[in-house]
Amino acid sequence: MDLRMDGVSVTVDGAELVRELSLEVPGGRVVGLVGPNGSGKSTALRCVYRALRPSRGTVWLDGRDLGALSLRESARSVAALTQEGGSDLDFTAAEIVALGRTPHQRGNRPLDAREREVCRSAMERMDVAHLADRGVLSLSGGERQRVLLARCLAQEPRVLVLDEPTNHLDVRHQVGLLSLVRRAGITVLVVLHDLNLASAACDRVGVLSGGRLVASGTPREVLVPELIERVFGVAATVVAHPRTGAPQLLYSLTDETEKEGRTL
Structure with missing residues (x-):
């Protein structure tokens, strides 16, 4: 599934945080956004997972205006791990992961056998199956991050949006996560601060500065x-x-x- 940002600008309280951003994320590719603090990276991602509506411009999902889709329809295609993705409620890790199935369900019916297997597999892939019955508030920052990533995988998205996904992760899990992203075969837009991780994990990299895209290309071309x-x-x-x-x-x-x- 292709993702394209076409002239996207975001103005909040009179400040233009993103300016005329045009960026293509081809289907099945990993595209990274890098830039200094305050350059507009997270704001741009919020337009993709619909936490913000662009002030101007359009986000296209396989040629369809993302803003014209129902929230349920877009959630079936786009999963997001945000910097504010925690929970104040002490659900178990397994319950958090099961929430990834919400866009595919109607009402409060229990998960069927296939959906339980999807959740189990997602937890195995993120190395959190042993935490299934633990309250999420009792987990370390890194463990919680991996549970939230498992929730994204359980959503079975076609586009994965990741905002600083390696925060709180030790080196082994940073490498494991980005290796998983590379192998997943889905469209990925990811914000990373570590330029070396971006170089290793991304097919293409966009560099933001002052809300504008100042460079875009392969890591070798850009970095x-x-x-x-x-x-x-x-x-x-x-x-x-x-x-x-x-x-x-x-x-x-x-x-x-x-x-x-x-x-x-």
């Missing part, structure tokens, strides 16, 4: 020293990963960054 210093304010040396050949960044402080660090 170059000149752009990194201009957008992020740090000097970087690009080396090839010894196994995959993907560009990896080694950072050093610029003079300006050193001066800023001394004032913190």
